[in-house]
Amino acid sequence: xxxxxxxQALLQGLVRRVDxxxxxxxxxxxxxxxxxxxxxxxxxxxxxxxxxxPATERLDxxxxxxxxxxxxxxx
Numbered sequence: 001x002x003x004x005x006x007x008q009a010l011l012q013g014l015v016r017r018v019d020x021x022x023x024x025x026x027x028x029x030x031x032x033x034x035x036x037x038x039x040x041x042x043x044x045x046x047x048x049x050x051x052x053x054p055a056t057e058r059l060d061x062x063x064x065x066x067x068x069x070x071x072x073x074x075x
Contacts, residue, residue: 007038011046019055027066040067 011033017023034040044063050056 007033007036007042008046010036011038011043015047015050015055015059018058019053025059025062027062030062030066034067043067 014023014025014029014033018025030043033043038046040063044067047056047059047063050059
C-alpha cells in the first residue's frame with residue numbers, strides 16, 4: 001500500500017516549522033515543493049490564505065526569491 005504525502009501537506013509542515021520553530025524557509029525548500037507537484041502559483045495562493053504574520057512574511061520572501069515575478073506583491 002502506498003502512503004503518499006501531498007505537496008500541500010509538505011507545505012503545511014513547512015509553515016508549521018517556520019511558525020513554531022523559527023525555521024527560515026529557503027529557495028530550495030520551495031523549489032522542492034514545486035518539484036513535488038505544487039506550482040509556484042499554487043504555492044503563492046496557499047501562502048496567501050495563511051494568517052498574516054512573521055511566518056507568512058518569511059514564506060513570501062522565500063517565494064519571491066525562488067520564483068521572482070515583477071507583479072507579485074501581497075497587500
